[in-house]
Amino acid sequence: MKSKDFTLDKKNKPSNIILTIVFSAISLIYVLPVLVVLMNSFKFNEYVNSTTFELPNAMSFAGFNNYIKGMTFGNYPFFNSVFYSFTITILSTILILLCTSMCAWYLSRVDNFICKVVYYLCVFSMVVPFQMVMFTL
Amino acid sequence: MKDRKRIKRLNPLRAYFPIFVLPTLAAFIIGFLYPFIKGIYLSFCTFRTTSDAKWVGLENYIKAFNDEGFFHAFWYTALFTLVSVIVINLFAFMVAYVLTRGIRGSNTFRTVFFMPNLIGGIVLGYIWQMIFDGILRNYGTSIVLDSRFGFWGLIILMAWQQIGYMMIIYIAGLQSVPEELNEAAKIDGANGWQVLKNITIPTVMPSITICTFLTLTNSFKLFDQNLALTNGAPIAFTAEGAIKQTEMIALNIYNTFYTNANWRGVGQAKAVLFFILVAAIALIQLRFTRKREVQQ
Numbered sequence: 001m002k003s004k005d006f007t008l009d010k011k012n013k014p015s016n017i018i019l020t021i022v023f024s025a026i027s028l029i030y031v032l033p034v035l036v037v038l039m040n041s042f043k044f045n046e047y048v049n050s051t052t053f054e055l056p057n058a059m060s061f062a063g064f065n066n067y068i069k070g071m072t073f074g075n076y077p078f079f080n081s082v083f084y085s086f087t088i089t090i091l092s093t094i095l096i097l098l099c100t101s102m103c104a105w106y107l108s109r110v111d112n113f114i115c116k117v118v119y120y121l122c123v124f125s126m127v128v129p130f131q132m133v134m135f136t137l
Numbered sequence: 138m139k140d141r142k143r144i145k146r147l148n149p150l151r152a153y154f155p156i157f158v159l160p161t162l163a164a165f166i167i168g169f170l171y172p173f174i175k176g177i178y179l180s181f182c183t184f185r186t187t188s189d190a191k192w193v194g195l196e197n198y199i200k201a202f203n204d205e206g207f208f209h210a211f212w213y214t215a216l217f218t219l220v221s222v223i224v225i226n227l228f229a230f231m232v233a234y235v236l237t238r239g240i241r242g243s244n245t246f247r248t249v250f251f252m253p254n255l256i257g258g259i260v261l262g263y264i265w266q267m268i269f270d271g272i273l274r275n276y277g278t279s280i281v282l283d284s285r286f287g288f289w290g291l292i293i294l295m296a297w298q299q300i301g302y303m304m305i306i307y308i309a310g311l312q313s314v315p316e317e318l319n320e321a322a323k324i325d326g327a328n329g330w331q332v333l334k335n336i337t338i339p340t341v342m343p344s345i346t347i348c349t350f351l352t353l354t355n356s357f358k359l360f361d362q363n364l365a366l367t368n369g370a371p372i373a374f375t376a377e378g379a380i381k382q383t384e385m386i387a388l389n390i391y392n393t394f395y396t397n398a399n400w401r402g403v404g405q406a407k408a409v410l411f412f413i414l415v416a417a418i419a420l421i422q423l424r425f426t427r428k429r430e431v432q433q
Contacts, residue, residue, distance in 0.1 A: 016240045023235065024242070027249040033297070034252070036271075037264050052271025103161035110150050118162060125169050127419050129358045131390040131408045133172035135401065136179060136187055 041066055180405040185398050197406035206380045207407060210389035217288065217385065218356040221295050225352050226345070229300045233307035234337075247308070251301035262365020265294045281370035287383035294362055299355065303348045310344030311337070339429075346426040353422055357415050360387040386411050 039055060040048045047060035056062070071078045107115045175187065180197055182190035201207055232250060236243045253261070269280045269290050280286045314337055322332045338345075363369075369381030369388060384392070390411060393404035 016238065019235055019238075020241045023240070023246050027246055030249050030297070031252070033264055033268055036268060040267070048267065049270070052267060052274075099160045099164070102157045106150065106153065106157035110154075114154075115158075118158065118165075121170065122165065125165070125173075127354060127416050128169075128173065128412055129387060129408070129415055130360070131387055132176050132412045133169065134391070134408070135394060135405065136172035136175045137168070 176405060177409060180402065180409045182405075183399075183402045185401065193402065197402040198410070200400075200403045201406045201410060204403070204407075205375070206384070207386075207389055207393075209380050209382075210384050210386045213288075213383065214357060214359075214385045217291065217359075218353060221292055221299075221356045222349060222352045224292060224296050225299045225303055226348055228296065229303035229348065230307050230345075232300065233304045233311055234333075236304070237308055237311045247301075247304070250304055253298045254302050256298075258361025259365045261294060261298060262362045265290060265297075266366050281367055284371060284382035287367040287370070291359075291362065291366055291383070294366060295356065295359070298362075299352060303352065306344050306348050306351075307341065310341035314340045342426065342430040346423065346430065349426060350419060350422060354415060354419055357418065358387055359385055360391070363388050364391075386414075 036053065040052065042062055042064075043051075043056045043060045044062045044065075047056070051060065054060075103118075107119050179187065179190055181192060181194060183193050183197070184190040232246075236246055256264070266280060269286065273279055273286065278286070280290050318336050318340070319332060322336055327335070363383070363385045367383045369384035369392070371382050372379045373382055374380075381389075381392075386407075390404050390407045393400050393407060
């Protein structure tokens, strides 16, 4: 790459400073939806629908009520779901890493008919839409 | 022939096939190959559960072709795919192009643009539904009342989600453009546009191939966002029945399965047609863009 002082010089070119400003504005718009969600998470339910883009005021401010309700809602507590997600993620990642790396190593080393078939089947499975196997699975 | 046989016998790795490949292959067959083949078989049957299938031949396909909602979903999906592929790739390339020029704060911008990817499809749909409805309420309407709002809403949603991911691929491609080529072109007196057209785009063609492939198949197979944002509303009533105006193919197949138990065979037939369609489009697209790639 280039030497450091050269890149520094490039950074201070007027056109690049304008670009930085433009992109800061775009980035701000880009994160706005997330901020709106965060803001609305502190409002009572009816105010989310009526005043979506206003900051919570004394009337609509719900404090952490929504969060407490979210954690304890229904007959299946939130943290249980989190625990399940974690278990499935960790176990499946370990299994996937182990099995697929072994398989990939073998497929790249051995070049016979079966290996080619397995390889192309794997590639093929990426295009198949989920609806195709949804019901039979 | 004789030589190949001898090499095979000599290859000591052959004995390890069961250990190395079999676990993955077994999982693959259980999780994909068996359901896939059974799915093709079931598309010729009438069934409620997979075990009571009764062979009916091509009847399901005829029903699928006569289903107006399916055709509407197909054209809607095609239009959506066309617009979203163009919008996503154009903006992703532009953003990547600017962010590889070494402007201040590039890394922060990359993070910001990539962030929407970390949110799941269903959640995204609900977030944007809330925002669109928040805006449209001021005009006395809602996203589920007009199919145009549903269409452009989905485009905005998908662009917001996918631009960051495609941008990362384009940045990787742009960084591999050799600096010598750019300098040589500048010495020859090429302006910025000529450099972009004759050097940058041909060298990042592999990235363009991957990105168009990903956006194309993603848009065609789109389901979560469609379900969460509008779920097919508004519904138009015709002589044939109700047609959901913003329903895409994947959602149409899902609804065929789970709203009418007698139409499961038809749903499966639609799924087979859908698969053939996606595979054909993906193949054509790969052929088309591979031809334009240059060797370095």
